[in-house]
Amino acid sequence: MLMKSPVKKAEKSTQPLLVIGTVAVDSVETPFGKREECFGGSASYFSYSASFFTPVRLVAVVGKDFPGQYRKVLEERNINLEGLQVHPTGKTFRWKGKYDFDLNNAQTLETHLNVLLEFDPVVKGGDQVDFLFLANFDPALQMKVLKQVDRPRVKLAALDTMNFWIQNKPKDLKAVIEHVDLIVLNDGETRQLTGENNLIKAARKIREMGPDIIVVKKGEHGVLLFFRDQFFVLPAFPLESVFDPTGAGDTFAGGMMGYISKQGTVTFDTLKKAVAYGSVMASFAVEKFSLDRLRELKQADIEERLAEFRALTKF
Amino acid sequence: MLMKSPVKKAEKSTQPLLVIGTVAVDSVETPFGKREECFGGSASYFSYSASFFTPVRLVAVVGKDFPGQYRKVLEERNINLEGLQVHPTGKTFRWKGKYDFDLNNAQTLETHLNVLLEFDPVVKGGDQVDFLFLANFDPALQMKVLKQVDRPRVKLAALDTMNFWIQNKPKDLKAVIEHVDLIVLNDGETRQLTGENNLIKAARKIREMGPDIIVVKKGEHGVLLFFRDQFFVLPAFPLESVFDPTGAGDTFAGGMMGYISKQGTVTFDTLKKAVAYGSVMASFAVEKFSLDRLRELKQADIEERLAEFRALTKF
Numbered sequence: 221m222l223m224k225s226p227v228k229k230a231e232k233s234t235q236p237l238l239v240i241g242t243v244a245v246d247s248v249e250t251p252f253g254k255r256e257e258c259f260g261g262s263a264s265y266f267s268y269s270a271s272f273f274t275p276v277r278l279v280a281v282v283g284k285d286f287p288g289q290y291r292k293v294l295e296e297r298n299i300n301l302e303g304l305q306v307h308p309t310g311k312t313f314r315w316k317g318k319y320d321f322d323l324n325n326a327q328t329l330e331t332h333l334n335v336l337l338e339f340d341p342v343v344k345g346g347d348q349v350d351f352l353f354l355a356n357f358d359p360a361l362q363m364k365v366l367k368q369v370d371r372p373r374v375k376l377a378a379l380d381t382m383n384f385w386i387q388n389k390p391k392d393l394k395a396v397i398e399h400v401d402l403i404v405l406n407d408g409e410t411r412q413l414t415g416e417n418n419l420i421k422a423a424r425k426i427r428e429m430g431p432d433i434i435v436v437k438k439g440e441h442g443v444l445l446f447f448r449d450q451f452f453v454l455p456a457f458p459l460e461s462v463f464d465p466t467g468a469g470d471t472f473a474g475g476m477m478g479y480i481s482k483q484g485t486v487t488f489d490t491l492k493k494a495v496a497y498g499s500v501m502a503s504f505a506v507e508k509f510s511l512d513r514l515r516e517l518k519q520a521d522i523e524e525r526l527a528e529f530r531a532l533t534k535f
Numbered sequence: 536m537l538m539k540s541p542v543k544k545a546e547k548s549t550q551p552l553l554v555i556g557t558v559a560v561d562s563v564e565t566p567f568g569k570r571e572e573c574f575g576g577s578a579s580y581f582s583y584s585a586s587f588f589t590p591v592r593l594v595a596v597v598g599k600d601f602p603g604q605y606r607k608v609l610e611e612r613n614i615n616l617e618g619l620q621v622h623p624t625g626k627t628f629r630w631k632g633k634y635d636f637d638l639n640n641a642q643t644l645e646t647h648l649n650v651l652l653e654f655d656p657v658v659k660g661g662d663q664v665d666f667l668f669l670a671n672f673d674p675a676l677q678m679k680v681l682k683q684v685d686r687p688r689v690k691l692a693a694l695d696t697m698n699f700w701i702q703n704k705p706k707d708l709k710a711v712i713e714h715v716d717l718i719v720l721n722d723g724e725t726r727q728l729t730g731e732n733n734l735i736k737a738a739r740k741i742r743e744m745g746p747d748i749i750v751v752k753k754g755e756h757g758v759l760l761f762f763r764d765q766f767f768v769l770p771a772f773p774l775e776s777v778f779d780p781t782g783a784g785d786t787f788a789g790g791m792m793g794y795i796s797k798q799g800t801v802t803f804d805t806l807k808k809a810v811a812y813g814s815v816m817a818s819f820a821v822e823k824f825s826l827d828r829l830r831e832l833k834q835a836d837i838e839e840r841l842a843e844f845r846a847l848t849k850f
Contacts (some may be wrong), residue, residue, distance in 0.1 A: 258757040321732055417636055441756035442770055453770040453847055455757055460735040492850040532768050533848060535807040 237481040238274035238367050239266045243280040247316040258510035259290045262355035265467035269474025271297035274481040279303035281339045284313040304442045310335035313495040343368040349380025351481040356380045371411035402433035408438050445495050447488045457503035464509045468502045475501030500525045551590035554581045556670025556681050558595040562631040573825040574605045577670035584789025584816045586612035589796040594618035597653045604817040625650035640772035658683040666796040667692045674707040693717035717748035726847040760810050762803045772818035779824045783817045790816030815840045
């Protein structure tokens, strides 16, 4: 089941994209304001963003205190919530963070894992998954999910992670990296994972670990995409006001994976456009707190900003 | 004479680009090696780079110890050295610096201004200047140069500066900024000059100080170009090995100004391509010590890398 399939061209997918990650209640403070108990979590941002491109299934866990209005936010985008477990007694995962003026680094003030502590992800219909996104999570659990899907069927299995797992669970992490097609990391994580300062050399090292596709996020400085021996560079969409960077990475990944799923095949051209769509989605997400800006979005806004982005970068 | 002329479209220029800056002897240490007493200086890098696009005149000063072989390097590119003063007794400006592994910041170990201490720039044929680049220097001297050219004739007057002048000579600096069309700064300097963290907002503030064109260099993260109300973003040309970043900024400016001078007119389209050519030239410069890599360059190498750059960034 764990055999890694080559990235393949295949018929248009009719199956949804599956994401496993967190659904959270966040409290966020930025230089521009603060918000208590707002909607957050990697799987929330990811699935909301991806839903503009393709049908999405979400696997996550919440507590019995999870606000109905937040569930409704996802339902309104037709996100399949059959895989959203509701713990009968526990509380929803909570994160409290603060950003300084440069907005590049979140300072975590509080983390209450709550129901995440005993989360045992269950994927129903694992033989129906074409595109899979393992959001940042304990790599042992990411592996558990990977084992529940029909891996040879999956056209693209993608992984996100963070410094904590690179440092504390390197063995588990490398095991799961070996079995995915795409990994998304920020520049610091890329260097940490490989011990290599130059990102091109670092990407080559990661490729030797397994994935054919490496996406390096550099925040306000854009993205590097490596696909086998080819690569692509994209600046970030320039914004005059970044209000709240929470969820930018997950929104980026959602736009990227959503676009790839919609195309149904994995080519370099598709990947380049996917990364551009991801950047556009992230540029919206950071303009307001929580998912607020994404909730106002219309399909036309996305296409308009993509066109603007193209004009801004063409010479 | 100091009236600022609007950026104007004009007939193809036949006059050379003039640069005033330093010609230096550098000693550089990087994680990859070290080099004593090699050829350097802002005007050297600038003029060498620009010479691939347009005729260049250089105004600078050296000591009587200035190596003939370094003068020859510039002469081989037909750079007009009539404005290169040779001090009868003094020594050439010397800089000694070191880079750590991230290669982003030079640590200055020694600076011997030597002949720069009494440099009094003289521009002969100041009524024949169409394009002017004031490399990083004491803003009072930059102003002195500006007063020696026929400002209304100059199609584009451009300025570089650094943190030292922003901090220690803000009044002189603002006086000269007011009278140029283009300013080139790195991201840190842009924030320092304006007290504004967001680069788009910062550029707007700088525009209010005078220049219509603001070029913000972000090193390995690329360039932002602001032209009146429009802007353009370009990632850096991605390099696997950066060997020695010395002179990258001046080489960038040389390519940019050289290309603009060659076109003879200042349009947004020309500026975008100019910034791309500048980035390409800088990407070569950092591949070896001193001007070594530039000295190997052929015109075709430049066009080839520009085409590669375009492919790398297009989606």
